[in-house]
Amino acid sequence: MIGALAMAAALAASAPAATAGAAPGVFPDAAELARREARYAPVDLTVDLSGLPPPEREALRLTVEAARIVDAIFLRQAWAGNEALVLRLLDDPSPLARARLAYLLRNKGPWDRLDADRPFVPGIGEKPPAADFYPAGVTKEALERWMAGLAPEARAQAAGFFTVIRRDPGSDAFRIVPYSVEYQGALALAARKLVEAAEATRDSKLEAYLRERAAAFLSNDYYRSDLLWMDLDGAVEPTIGPYETYEDGWFGAKAAFEAFVCLRDDEETRKLARYSAALQDVEDHLPVEPALRNPKLGALAPIRVVNEVFAAGDARHGVATAAFNLPNDERVIQEKGSKRVMLKNVQRAKFDKVLLPIADRLLAPADRANVAFDPFFTHILAHELVHGLGPHRIRVGGRETSVRAELADAYAAMEEAKADVAGLFALERFVDRGVADAGLRRTMYATYLAGMFRTLAFGLHEAHGRGMALQMSWFLEHGAVAARKDGTFAVDAARMRAAVESLTREIVTLQARGDAAGARALLERRTVLAPEVKAALQRIADVPVDVAPRFVTADRLAP
Numbered sequence: 001m002i003g004a005l006a007m008a009a010a011l012a013a014s015a016p017a018a019t020a021g022a023a024p025g026v027f028p029d030a031a032e033l034a035r036r037e038a039r040y041a042p043v044d045l046t047v048d049l050s051g052l053p054p055p056e057r058e059a060l061r062l063t064v065e066a067a068r069i070v071d072a073i074f075l076r077q078a079w080a081g082n083e084a085l086v087l088r089l090l091d092d093p094s095p096l097a098r099a100r101l102a103y104l105l106r107n108k109g110p111w112d113r114l115d116a117d118r119p120f121v122p123g124i125g126e127k128p129p130a131a132d133f134y135p136a137g138v139t140k141e142a143l144e145r146w147m148a149g150l151a152p153e154a155r156a157q158a159a160g161f162f163t164v165i166r167r168d169p170g171s172d173a174f175r176i177v178p179y180s181v182e183y184q185g186a187l188a189l190a191a192r193k194l195v196e197a198a199e200a201t202r203d204s205k206l207e208a209y210l211r212e213r214a215a216a217f218l219s220n221d222y223y224r225s226d227l228l229w230m231d232l233d234g235a236v237e238p239t240i241g242p243y244e245t246y247e248d249g250w251f252g253a254k255a256a257f258e259a260f261v262c263l264r265d266d267e268e269t270r271k272l273a274r275y276s277a278a279l280q281d282v283e284d285h286l287p288v289e290p291a292l293r294n295p296k297l298g299a300l301a302p303i304r305v306v307n308e309v310f311a312a313g314d315a316r317h318g319v320a321t322a323a324f325n326l327p328n329d330e331r332v333i334q335e336k337g338s339k340r341v342m343l344k345n346v347q348r349a350k351f352d353k354v355l356l357p358i359a360d361r362l363l364a365p366a367d368r369a370n371v372a373f374d375p376f377f378t379h380i381l382a383h384e385l386v387h388g389l390g391p392h393r394i395r396v397g398g399r400e401t402s403v404r405a406e407l408a409d410a411y412a413a414m415e416e417a418k419a420d421v422a423g424l425f426a427l428e429r430f431v432d433r434g435v436a437d438a439g440l441r442r443t444m445y446a447t448y449l450a451g452m453f454r455t456l457a458f459g460l461h462e463a464h465g466r467g468m469a470l471q472m473s474w475f476l477e478h479g480a481v482a483a484r485k486d487g488t489f490a491v492d493a494a495r496m497r498a499a500v501e502s503l504t505r506e507i508v509t510l511q512a513r514g515d516a517a518g519a520r521a522l523l524e525r526r527t528v529l530a531p532e533v534k535a536a537l538q539r540i541a542d543v544p545v546d547v548a549p550r551f552v553t554a555d556r557l558a559p
Contacts, residue, residue, distance in 0.1 A: 033099040037102065041548065043549055047308070103120060108318075109127070116461045130248070130249065191218055244328070258312065258316075260321070263307050294389070297389070324340075346549065354547070374440070421507065478499040
């Protein structure tokens with residue numbers, strides 16, 4: 001399947017684009033698929049490798065090859081039928097089949113992630129919320145009953161990041177299958193590439209990480225390699241493995257495979273390191289009851305500013321990732337904290353291609369003049385930093401648990417909203433303490449308002465969109481954002497600061513109490529867009545929603 005996927009990507013990229021504008025039928029025709037693809041503005045991601053020594057360039061090339069294998073694993077995780085559908089589309093030379101294939105690879109499945117996951121290929125039903133992590137045909141309730149009857153150790157494995165649940169052949173019984181078994185062939189190939197990369201590099205920390213991550217692919221134990229990943233500080237900065245759990249729409253528990261292969265920007269990394277040292281102050285001043293704050297954060301959160309050479313898997317579908325905060329393993333977070341990685345070249349592309357056109361149309365003139373790249377970049381950093389603040393391990397009813405486990409299906413949207421709004425709170429603290437320039441306060445809210453519309457344009461069917469709808473509703477109600485008669489929007493900075501504090505308090509308190517019912521009620525009540533916001537989104541319908549990176553530097557690495 002790995003070879004078929006590579007062939008599919010090449011054919012889809014070379015297929016002639018249809019002319020947009022034809023009226024779609026029940027399922028979109030080639031012209032409509034071309035119109036949808038145009039929502040992603042193509043951008044060549046180039047990274048200067050001139051200063052990279054030959055051994056590190058070879059390690060980079062081999063890591064990219066491992067990442068291409070990870071892309072195929074994620075395609076299978078997203079839906080069990082993807083492999084067969086890719087092969088069927090490859091056998092059909094028609095322009096429509098080529099357009100469907102290209103859009104399937106964009107979405108990592110036959111459902112449009114920007115269109116409420118509606119299918120765009122005939123014969124395809126609704127997108128399964130369980131992806132391919134759980135058996136087809138089983139209900140969530142049946143799995144919950146089965147898990148409840150397991151011994152504690154088995155229950156932890158069943159709910160763990162790195163296992164799938166399958167049916168025993170010829171019976172209705174369930175069994176727990178490690179990723180190392182489920183994806184054994186592909187992981188063995190990827191592990192071999194990582195070992196070859198480890199042999200090529202002269203960076204001892206990178207070598208140790210690559211060897212340990214290769215071993216983890218075969219052993220299913222990612223703990224030690226995650227610790228080693230935290231210590232990376234060389235030019236080549238790879239992140240590869242199973243991480244984010246958004247694809248698991250039932251329990252938010254199963255980690256999807258992804259890869260970011262990047263080159264570190266040393267100058268920008270040094271500039272932003274000061275924010276990491278200010279995190280305890282932000283935690284100490286969170287607008288919640290003092291008992292809910294963490295009096296001693298773990299190790300200082302490392303910050304890396306990088307330029308992306310290649311992305312794969314969960315990092316390469318639909319909307320492009322601009323930054324990430326990993327790992328998600330609470331043991332690693334307790335011991336070493338988590339690392340915030342900023343993808344600067346991706347962020348710059350999003351700002352230029354998407355956010356500036358939105359600001360020109362939807363912001364009042366005074367606010368439009370304050371939109372700038374620096375606050376856009378810095379808030380994304382704050383968003384990632386704040387993921388590590390607030391409650392994580394909590395006690396509910398006398399038992400120790402986690403916010404993720406208690407909030408379940410409400411966790412992702414609430415956590416994304418927390419990171420957004422508490423990220424704004426953190427920026428205020430950074431300015432107050434002189435960690436950030438005072439000019440940031442003048443530009444941050446106007447830039448964030450334009451960014452809110454950028455995120456809402458993705459739709460409300462996934463965590464980031466729902467979390468942003470919650471914020472927009474809150475800010476409008478509290479007068480922090482006002483809709484003007486001419487269809488533009490304006491920020492009231494003083495009211496925005498107060499609304500940021502009140503919403504941060506609301507979300508963090510619900511998380512600390514493990515209040516799933518309260519979290520669901522808040523989301524249900526607040527994730528409804530006001531008519532003015534809906535009209536504004538219509539006005540930017542022709543603006544690209546996101547960028548479509550073309551990894552030209554990675555392609556040039558091939559021997």
